[in-house]
Amino acid sequence: MEKLTTSEQLNSFIDSHDTFLFDCDGVLWEGSNVFPNVREAMQLLRSKGKKIFFVTNNSTKSRAAYLEKFKKVDIEANLEEVFSSANATAAYLKYVVKFPADKKVYVVGMAGITQELEAEGIRCFGGLDDAGAHDVDEIPDDPEVGAVVVGLDIHINYYKYCKAFTYLHNDPKRLFLLTNADSTFPTHGTIFPGAGSIATPLMTALERQPDAILGKPRLNMLESILAEHHLDPKKTCMIGDRLDTDIDFGNRGGLTTLCVLTGVTKENKLKSEDNTIKPTYYVDSFGDFASLSN
Amino acid sequence: MEKLTTSEQLNSFIDSHDTFLFDCDGVLWEGSNVFPNVREAMQLLRSKGKKIFFVTNNSTKSRAAYLEKFKKVDIEANLEEVFSSANATAAYLKYVVKFPADKKVYVVGMAGITQELEAEGIRCFGGLDDAGAHDVDEIPDDPEVGAVVVGLDIHINYYKYCKAFTYLHNDPKRLFLLTNADSTFPTHGTIFPGAGSIATPLMTALERQPDAILGKPRLNMLESILAEHHLDPKKTCMIGDRLDTDIDFGNRGGLTTLCVLTGVTKENKLKSEDNTIKPTYYVDSFGDFASLSN
Structure with missing residues (x-):
């Protein structure tokens, strides 16, 4: 479990993956508030040609309605990139x-x-x-x-x-x-x-x-994504804020995992001895990657 | 665990107790429907000078409002006889x-x-x-x-x-x-x-x-009743329909217990090998005691 802080660490993390699966609530936004620098960080991944999927346990909106939310908060997304519980x-x-x-x-x-x-x-x-x-x-x-x-x-x-x-x-x-x-x-x-x-x-x-x-950490959604898009799990990273859903999902699916601290999980919980679900990496916020675009 | 069916069994059960604690929902009534012969059976206990208390986990009504319900369904009860969670x-x-x-x-x-x-x-x-x-x-x-x-x-x-x-x-x-x-x-x-x-x-x-x-099977209400009314637990019986509340409550409090089958518990559940909470006695319905008044 390595904390990514320097530009070198952040860059090396991005370069070693082709595909990023994102949880949304607690990673990109909370309610209607997009976290700082999320748009820029997402744009950076797009500009590097990375494949991006949104894998959300949020069942309150259909995928079409979810896409409207992406539009509203001005984050690029396509319908085939969205998977929901x-x-x-x-x-x-x-x-x-x-x-x-x-x-x-x-x-x-x-x-x-x-x-x-x-x-x-x-x-x-x-x-x-x-x-x-x-x-x-x-x-x-x-x-x-x-x-x-x-x-x-x-x-x-x-x-x-x-x-x-x-x-x-x-x-x-x-x-x-x-x-x-x-x-x-x-x-x-x-x-x-x-x-x-x-x-x-x-x-x-x-x-x-x-x-x-059906939601994370169950692997249904991962199996659908891998089958539809022929991805290499080893070059795919799951980015999420919840250990018992997002990180467990990525770990059990053979992906690398990145935990952000902008949602449910705080650093003391992540590092506590009681915590058995460890991400490969963690970072204060997904927006931290935006620093690389400077 | 003895099923009471004959007049002899029913009579002997009543004679060996001074006090009866009643659960209400599933024993006396269900919603606004009083079970058959409940009024007569209750009257029989009153006529024999038995002490009666109502010990309900129902928290939706205050004791005063609960007493109104007794009046409405025409079953005698006094405020000091009613204990609720x-x-x-x-x-x-x-x-x-x-x-x-x-x-x-x-x-x-x-x-x-x-x-x-x-x-x-x-x-x-x-x-x-x-x-x-x-x-x-x-x-x-x-x-x-x-x-x-x-x-x-x-x-x-x-x-x-x-x-x-x-x-x-x-x-x-x-x-x-x-x-x-x-x-x-x-x-x-x-x-x-x-x-x-x-x-x-x-x-x-x-x-x-x-x-x-606070409710059954926790013994708070029993402790209050025993302390206020100086009862002998050995001559007191808890009558109820739920094993994990009423019967467990009576058993743990050192009372005899009678399970009725008019509520949550059915005879197959009562007799199943998985059931670890056994009443001293059981009876199809509390109304069965009314037969003794004939």
Whole structure:
């Protein structure tokens, strides 16, 4: 675990990789605030002809909506460069599960999940439609429900918990999928509970773990990227702020890894004896690379 | 573990006890439906001069409001017979913690908690005031917060999770109390997620367990009842529907225990090899005792 500080170290790191996979929240930005020098550092990589992918556990936006965010904050990105846990969930249901056309998915989560499911031709309901106040009365079963997908949901309510619980309790053969297991995510200069926390009432009440978790550190998204773009893992680096998702993902996938300290992970946690997940390198912020363009 | 079915068994059970502690949801009623013959069975115990207490993990109503419910469903009860996890939480803060007068409690839960806290002179906020839609923007810290209390909350939302998380994350010395840890509770002929499930996002995001859980199977309420009413534990029986709260509570408190099958626990679970919490007796329903009054 080497901290990159000098121009020599930063340059040598860039030169030894062809491809960079980026986590977004906590690395490029936090909410709508882009971290200092991120645009310049990203431009440097583009100017050197590096391949760039964005690999986010954020399931709240579809990839198309995520691309709008890149435009809004003025960072270059193309649709085929964006991989999200919501899209990974939809792809998993379509290609791995081969989810039947006569079944539908109940979604506890935001528009990113329902839009990605619909884009893959998978019927779904819930999501934003179940936001707001609802009487928690008797919840009828729906025999068409074949799966429940849970992701970060800032409109979570008791009705959604009861509905998801009822479907999975009534028929344990129904699939229970979690877009990602991040316990927190960085926002407003602090952290808030993430998808992995929001889903725990269901695990506790059902006495059941999800059948699959699609986001980092699970390797689904990496496998898709490597297969589609024929990359050499040894010349690919995962850049992220979370040890138990981003860095674990890169390490387990055989990539080099770079941890930035602008998000969830602080230097004392990174260096603590309790920490078993070590990146290959770490750096104060991704913007540090911008110094090389001077 | 003996199943009581004959009049002889039922009679002998009653005669060998002076005092009966009752769980309510799943034993006497489910929602607003009183189970068959419960009124008659309760009247039989009263006519035999038995002492009766209601020991509920339900924190949604204050004891005064709970008494209204008894009146509404026409089951005799007095205020001093009712013990709830909300009241136990307020008593714990007042007498055990000696919660400072210049501090206040943030409540994730229903009116039962805020009303019981206020009845003990403990300042609190949140509760029903934080129901409904709220922007989850930056959450300012409040130095007056000394504790966060979480109970079942059918108005749970992301704002409350973020607020509770923020207070406990900002200052780990703040107390984190859970009224009760029931993962589910019986309602509408099925079960829904309980307080112990609703609280788990905080435990997961904070990587922290509550400092205290006040409801059954913790013995706080039993200690209060035994001390106030000078009861003989050997002649006292706990009647409940949940193994990991009611029956564990009675067993650990040195009482005899009776499990009813009208609530969360089904006979196959009770008898399964995995079940380590065995009641002294069990019966299909508490209403079965009404047959003795014929």
